[in-house]
Amino acid sequence: MNEIVSLQDVTYSYSPEDSDMRKAVDGISFNINDGEWIAIVGHNGSGKSTMAKLMNGLLFPQEGVVRVLGETLNEENLWAIRSQMGMVFQNPDNQFVGATVQDDVAFALENNGIPFEDMVKRVHESLAQVKMERFLNSEPHHLSGGQKQRVAIAGALALKPRILILDEATSMLDPQGREEVLTTVHKLREDTRLTVLSITHDLEEALLADRILVMNQGKMHAEGTPREIFARGQELVELGLDLPFSLKMSSLMLAQGVSLETEHMSEDELVKDIWISNFNK
Amino acid sequence: MMEKMIFGRYIPGDSFIHKLDPRSKLIFVFLFIAIVFLANNAVTYALLLAFTLLTVFFSRIRLYFLINGLKPIIFLLIFTFLLHLFFTKEGDLLWKWQFIEVYEEGLRQGIFISVRFMVLVFITSILTLTTSPISITDGMEVLLNPFKRFKLPVHELALMMSISLRFIPTLMDETDKIMKAQMARGSDISTGSIKERLKAVVPLLIPLFVSAFKRAEDLAVAMEVRGYRGGEGRTRYRQLKWDWRDHTALVLLGFVAVVLWWLRS
Numbered sequence: 001m002n003e004i005v006s007l008q009d010v011t012y013s014y015s016p017e018d019s020d021m022r023k024a025v026d027g028i029s030f031n032i033n034d035g036e037w038i039a040i041v042g043h044n045g046s047g048k049s050t051m052a053k054l055m056n057g058l059l060f061p062q063e064g065v066v067r068v069l070g071e072t073l074n075e076e077n078l079w080a081i082r083s084q085m086g087m088v089f090q091n092p093d094n095q096f097v098g099a100t101v102q103d104d105v106a107f108a109l110e111n112n113g114i115p116f117e118d119m120v121k122r123v124h125e126s127l128a129q130v131k132m133e134r135f136l137n138s139e140p141h142h143l144s145g146g147q148k149q150r151v152a153i154a155g156a157l158a159l160k161p162r163i164l165i166l167d168e169a170t171s172m173l174d175p176q177g178r179e180e181v182l183t184t185v186h187k188l189r190e191d192t193r194l195t196v197l198s199i200t201h202d203l204e205e206a207l208l209a210d211r212i213l214v215m216n217q218g219k220m221h222a223e224g225t226p227r228e229i230f231a232r233g234q235e236l237v238e239l240g241l242d243l244p245f246s247l248k249m250s251s252l253m254l255a256q257g258v259s260l261e262t263e264h265m266s267e268d269e270l271v272k273d274i275w276i277s278n279f280n281k
Numbered sequence: 282m283m284e285k286m287i288f289g290r291y292i293p294g295d296s297f298i299h300k301l302d303p304r305s306k307l308i309f310v311f312l313f314i315a316i317v318f319l320a321n322n323a324v325t326y327a328l329l330l331a332f333t334l335l336t337v338f339f340s341r342i343r344l345y346f347l348i349n350g351l352k353p354i355i356f357l358l359i360f361t362f363l364l365h366l367f368f369t370k371e372g373d374l375l376w377k378w379q380f381i382e383v384y385e386e387g388l389r390q391g392i393f394i395s396v397r398f399m400v401l402v403f404i405t406s407i408l409t410l411t412t413s414p415i416s417i418t419d420g421m422e423v424l425l426n427p428f429k430r431f432k433l434p435v436h437e438l439a440l441m442m443s444i445s446l447r448f449i450p451t452l453m454d455e456t457d458k459i460m461k462a463q464m465a466r467g468s469d470i471s472t473g474s475i476k477e478r479l480k481a482v483v484p485l486l487i488p489l490f491v492s493a494f495k496r497a498e499d500l501a502v503a504m505e506v507r508g509y510r511g512g513e514g515r516t517r518y519r520q521l522k523w524d525w526r527d528h529t530a531l532v533l534l535g536f537v538a539v540v541l542w543w544l545r546s
Contacts, residue, residue: 056506079508087506094499097507099415099447106518111508113516123518141450155507 002034003070004162004195005055010064012050024050026218027064034162037189037196039206042215043240048199051215052167055197056085069162083112086156090168092148096140101132104140105155112159126154129191130184146177150184157188164188166198170205182208203236204244207265214239226265246270291413297526298340298411303420305527309534310408316534317397319541323389326396328544332537333400340407350406351399358398365391418442419519436512444500452493459488 007030013023025047032038042048053059054066057078066073068081089095098104102123109119127133130150140148149169156164166185170178182205188194198205206212212229214222216239222229229236230247237243243251246267250260253274260277293299298306320326337347351358365387372385409417422439429435460470463484470481 058502058505079510082506082508085506087503089499089503091496091499093451094496095503096447097444097500097504099443103415103518107504107509108507110515110518111510113514115516116518116520119516119518139450140447141454159508 003031004034004036004068005032005197006030006067007051007054008065008067010051010054010061010066012054012059012061016062023047023218025054025061028215028218028220029064030213030220030223032163032195032197035193035195036211037198037209038211038213039209040197040199040213040215041201041203041206041241042221043201046215047218048215049167050218052087052165052197052199055165056082056087083108083159084161085163085165086153086159086161087165087167088149088152088156088169090171092145092152092172093140095152096148099139100136101127101138101140101143101151102136104151105158108155108159122158122160126158127151129157129188130154144177145173146180149173149177149181153181153184153188161194163195163197166196166200168199168201170200170202178202178205201241203230203241207244214241230265290409292342292346292410293413294341294411296339296341296411298336298407300526301411301530302521302523302527303412303416304424304521305523305530306408306412307417307420307424309530310404312531312534312538313404314401316538316541317401319538319545320393320397322544322546325541325544326393328537328541329400330396333403336407337403340411342407342410346410347403347406350410351402354398354402358395361398362391362395365394414446415443415519418446419521423521436515440512448496451496452489455492456485456489459485 007028010025010028011023012025013021015021028047028051040048040051050059054061055068055073057073060073069084071077071081073081096104097107105123105126106119109122114122124133127136130153132147132150132154135143135147135151140151143151152169153164164185170181173181185196185198186208189196196209198209200206206229207226209226212222212224212226213220214229214236221239222232230243233243233247233251244265246265246269250270250273254260258274258278260273301309317329320329337344366383367381367387369387369390370382370384371387372389374382375385375388376383412420418439421442422435425433425435425438463481464470468481468484470478470485472478473481
């Protein structure tokens with residue numbers, strides 16, 4: 001597998017002069033491989049958003065090295081690297097630049113000097129990828145939060161990036177909007193083998209990832225597959241994270257003396273497990 | 282409610298005027314304002330009025346919207362009419378009641394000035410009624426481009442304008458929300474003396490400012506991530522097309538100007 005992003009001993013502090021202040025990101029190292037879906041979880045102020053900013057050069061690390069697509073991130077290759085990295089932020093309204101959906105999707109293309117004919121084609125393609133092609137001329141205040149986030153994803157996709165970073169992209173949406181966005185991302189990955197990095201404090205969302213990184217107090221607390229991470233149970237709750245519903249349910253059932261056989265990650269698996277474990281009684 | 286106030290101004294359509302390039306419309310209005318001052322007798326004013334009504338007809342905008350556009354200046358219109366009516370003392374005396382005297386020239390001047398006013402308001406309203414704010418911005422940007430040489434930040438101004446337009450509804454919603462939140466806590470904006478009401482507006486404005494700054498910061502980051510680094514080397518997604526319609530409109534205006542010049546006394 002090809003390594004697409006790597007961080008080595010990266011440290012960043014918002015007030016470097018003040019040594020008493022806790023560092024926002026403290027000695028973090030990890031790799032992201034091509035085509036992976038990585039989730040970074042952690043409670044508020046754990047440094048996860050700072051990490052996303054370090055990856056696309058909104059911030060530069062005080063110590064350590066950030067490498068993207070094999071190149072060390074610096075002032076010269078900043079813009080080239082940014083064009084390879086789509087990013088979707090938390091607030092759907094505050095990242096909508098264009099007057100209409102198509103203008104917004106075209107914004108990144110305009111910035112990168114893509115010729116007009118090519119732009120039209122790419123705007124339509126990207127909107128089709130997120131199933132928003134019917135809303136070509138809609139204005140942002142007539143769209144729902146989920147729709148706006150899908151437009152933001154299309155705007156990021158228009159440049160055909162290798163990596164898509166979702167920085168709390170679903171945290172301001174209602175359950176339906178969240179579902180829309182996550183299904184869209186899921187579908188995209190199947191179609192294009194896009195590398196996805198989602199930063200979230202929602203563990204349901206993290207369940208979809210191939211690998212989870214748990215951040216706490218600017219440090220890497222744990223790393224592993226969703227199964228490995230969720231096996232930690234109560235430890236995650238102590239870090240200020242909320243467990244997925246099925247896991248909460250099963251631990252409560254175990255406490256009540258209901259026997260369960262295997263671990264499970266979703267409600268479906270839980271239902272199946274209850275069925276199998278108690279069928280013979 | 283507030284949305285109507287601002288966006289009610291643009292009425293989408295596909296008339297001849299709607300299809301004109303915003304650049305030609307802007308040039309048209311600019312030249313028209315100059316040409317209006319050529320008219321100085323009954324024939325020329327009649328021609329001007331007829332030309333304006335023709336434009337109205339081609340824009341397929343209902344007269345109702347144009348009359349609405351007149352409302353804010355109706356007092357100014359009546360005031361100037363009366364001013365000319367009573368204070369121009371030339372020509373024959375038409376009517377006299379105690380100390381009020383109306384002369385022929387006064388009546389004529391009053392009517393001329395009112396027509397001039399109306400014609401100007403109609404033409405500029407047609408511009409805003411048939412052109413979306415964003416197209417006007419685009420047109421302005423291209424037309425002002427030559428001034429870049431004199432260090433006028435044309436691209437930045439146009440971007441600022443389009444972002445402001447984009448955020449008007451967002452901030453309106455926000456104002457509405459904050460207003461309701463403050464009302465729920467017992468703030469009263471609609472009663473009391475003017476001083477009290479102004480005081481009640483402060484707790485509305487402060488949160489609005491705070492959130493607007495927050496939004497601006499988020500937006501700046503989002504724009505940077507999407508590769509925005511000034512107007513240099515940018516391409517345009519919204520293309521302007523100048524076609525036969527635009528030539529026709531401007532040639533027609535030129536023709537009217539020549540005729541006006543010829544007919545004026």
